[in-house]
Structure formats: C-alpha cells, structure tokens
Amino acid sequence: MNELVVRTTGLTKRYGKRAVVDRLDLHVERGQIYGFLGLNGAGKTTTIRMLMGLIHPSSGSVELFGRPVPAERMAVMRRVGALVESPSYYAHLSGRENLRVIATLLDLPEKRIDEVLAIVRLTADAGRRAGDYSLGMKQRLGIAAALLGSPELVVLDEPTNGLDPAGIHEIRDLIRSMPREHGITVLVSSHLLAEIDQMATSVGVIHSGRLLFQGPIDDLRARSRGHVRIEVDRPDVALPLAGGLPLVAAEAGALVLDSLVPGDAARLVSALVGGGVAVYRVEERKRTLEEIFLELTGEGAVA
C-alpha cells in the first residue's frame, strides 16, 4: 500500500448524545483523488474540520503524513492546503491582497501569488475587491489560497458548490490535473455522486457520520452487477423452463435473473420459444452508481 497521507482511527465527534462523526477510519493514499461522498449533513465538513485541527475530536485520532493532529499540527499544516466549506475571504481586500495575507504568513514570494492566480485564472480580476467577486470567483480564490503554499495534500470541501456548469467543469479539470501535474494528493468532498464519479480515483461514502464504503471507485462500480429482465407473455409457463438459472423473481409479465453468461441467455431464450412462450424483450439492466449510493445510504439509515 502507498503511504497514507490521511489516516483517521475511530474518529468521532459527538454533540450532546448525537455522534455527528462516528468511528471513522479514513484512509487516503498519496497520489489519490479521494472523493468524500455524502449527503448534506452526513458529517463531511465536521470530519474535514477535524482533519485541519479546527474542531477537536470527541474520541479517535487524526494523522496527516503519519503525524498526529492537532498535536503536531504546526509542522504538518505547512504541507496542507485547504478550502473548508464556503470560501474564506476578506471582503474589503482585493483578491491579490487576500492571497498576500496568506503568503506573508507562509513566507512566500509575490511570484507565487501570480502563479496561483494564473492557475485559477483570476489574474485579470486580482485587483478587484474580493467582496465584489461572483461566487465562482470566490470559490476559485479559495482554491488559489489552498494551492498557495505548494501543498502535498489539498483538501477541498464542496469546491463546486454554487457554481454554474462551466465553472464546475473548470474546477473539475483543475482538480484532475493536480496529482498529474503537481503530485498533489486531493481529498475532495461532495454531495453529488456524478461529480465524484468524474474525478475521483478512490471514494469514501459517509452517511449519518458512518463510513459505509471506502475503496477504489471501480470497486463501487463492480457492485453494480446487472440484472437480466426477460419480458414474456406467460411467466407461469416460463418459470419452470428457467430451472437451474439464478432466478431472482418472476413478476407480472417478466422473469428477472441475476446476470447471465451469454450461453445461458441463448439457451434460456431458445427453451422459452421452444416451450411456446412468446419473448417480447430481453434486456440487461445495470444499476447506476446513483442507485448503489442510494442503496448504501438506505442500508445506513436502517442500520
């Protein structure tokens, strides 16, 4: 396994009796784009704030680059850039001045400000008051701030919230380029599966504070085993003919089978036709990631 850039062990945050984050074991490897997926209120932001040392865990621990946070936060945060929830900005300062505040604290040259402004394409608007920026520009300013210190880990909390489609596309391309062009590990949270699907290499699904799934996004997709649905005129006659096959259900006007190998499909159809059953339609239905996500979170809600 690659080096774990982020590792939480039994991370828990309780407010009163309610566990907002519940025994989370988060593993983010170097070079990954880790999609942290969950509905609004699932505990994503609280988790991210604990990663940054902004909120103190009720129990459990956080390690960034193998160092405990918040104990060694000062040493570690130099290597981390973050955009936590809505972008932070000083409204009365220009975009450039906002970045200069951070650059001063990190002891970075003015040149670096120009670089990140160029990366997020804010160079032309750098002199305008940040308070007058559109939401998309504020969001990009926040990402520029996260990138300023040339971090090894970038944490972006809902970076495309409130952006228009063009803006979303742009940010997504930017995030995808980070590991490739800058060797940055990215932890990006979202409540939109489609978004995570389009950029993440790994995914963690959080629901009601619990981590329901964690692993490569392809593993999540592999859960989407297909169903084969065969529409027939007389299911009652068709049913015995499908003997031995992984039958799931016989519903009104159709047989539903677990995925079929091509040979089985051909034999079944030929048996049905031979048995005098009219076959109207054979279709394979793959579950979408959306359905898997809903199923996961549905399970989570029941558990």
Added chain:
Amino acid sequence: MLRMLRVEFMKMQWPLVGLVVLLGPLIAVVLGLNPGAGAGAEAWKLAYGFATVRYAWLFYPLLAGVLAALVCRPEHMGGGWKQLLALPVSRSTVYGAKFFVLVGLLAVANLVFGAVFIVAEMAVGLSAADIPWSEMGPSLLGGWIAVLPLAAVQLWVSSRWKSFGAALALNVCLTLPAIFAAQSHEIGPWYPWAQPVLAMSGLGPSSAKGMALGLSMTTLWVVIGGGLAVALIGGLVTFARADVRQ
C-alpha cells in the same frame, strides 16, 4: 509573531478604524471643552480634569470595545477564522497579535486625545507655555494601562461572538455603571470599566475631583495587573480550545 502582526495590519479596515480612533477622542474633547476657563497652568489642569472625566469614563472604555470588535470583524465576516487557523500558525499567536494591535490602537487613541485636547484648549485661548506636560504624560500612560484589562475582556468576547452588535451592547452595558462604580470606594477599584477614569484622574492633575484619593495606587495596579492576566489568559485558553464552526 512579526509576520502575524504584519498580516493584522494588512487585514485591518483602516478607514473605519481610523475614523473611530480619531473621532472618539475628538468628540470627547469637544463635549468636555471648558470655555471661559481663565488662563495659566491652573486653567489647563482644570480643563484637563473636565476632559478626562468625560473621556476616561465613557469614551475610552467604549473605544476599547469598538476596537476589539473591529479587530475581530474581518475574521467573522468572511469565514476568516477557519482559513487562518488551518494555516501553520498557532492560535496563541493569532490571539496575541490581535491583542497587540488592539492595545496599540488604544495607545494611539490616548495620544490623539492628548493632542486634540491641547489643540482645542489653545483654540479657546489657553497658552501653549502652560501645558501641564508633567501631569498629562503620566495620566495618559496610566489611562492606557488601566484600559488593558477591559480590552482583554472585550477581545475575549469579540473573538467568540460573531455579532458586532452583541459585543458592543455588552460593552455599553458594562461601561455605563462605571460612572457609579468609580465613585464607590468598595466597587471602584474592582470594576474593570472604571479603571481608566480612576487611573487618569488619580495620576493626573484632576486630584481636585478627588476621584482616586484615598485609594492605594498599589491596589489599583494589582487589580489592573491581575485583571489583565485573568482576562488575557482566560480569553486565550477559550480561543485555543474552541471548535471553529463558523
């Protein structure tokens, strides 16, 4: 720490802060102006007594609250805390820098008060030759030291409360009783908001007003020193432990 201070200066809403620092003392002096006050050193002292009472009783403590709120305002407004505190800076550095800037501004306000007072009195006819430097100097310094504990209290409150108005309302509520507290020998020395007027009148030339007479200066300084330590450490510990949720 130096970098943090530089950053604080960069973030400050200078037009607003400048206005407050200049306008506060100015209004206090104008309201406390004592026309027809004769001439000579005694007239200066009398006028200074009038001016400090208004200023140190009311305006200076209020100024401490307003400036504390202004120092924290940029962070509260745009979600600055979470960005700032996620950077490799310690929370005590952040808090300490804000306190330094706050007390620096309060020192400037006192100097402005002194300057405006002199100019105003000269404008109404007092002679520059008779300016009571030796009394004004210690008085202005004493007032600044005496305001430190309540500055620390106000920073504590302002760093926790997002609402500018709430912090200010508390400040006003605590400042107004200072007028009565300062007159009480029992409560006066213990009440942070009464310290500036006690210190400024006690050290300064307004002993004629009798405000701080009968009070041991040592007690006053112990109370001020102790109050400052408690408020500063309390605020710092609260700030260091708090969850940043805004």
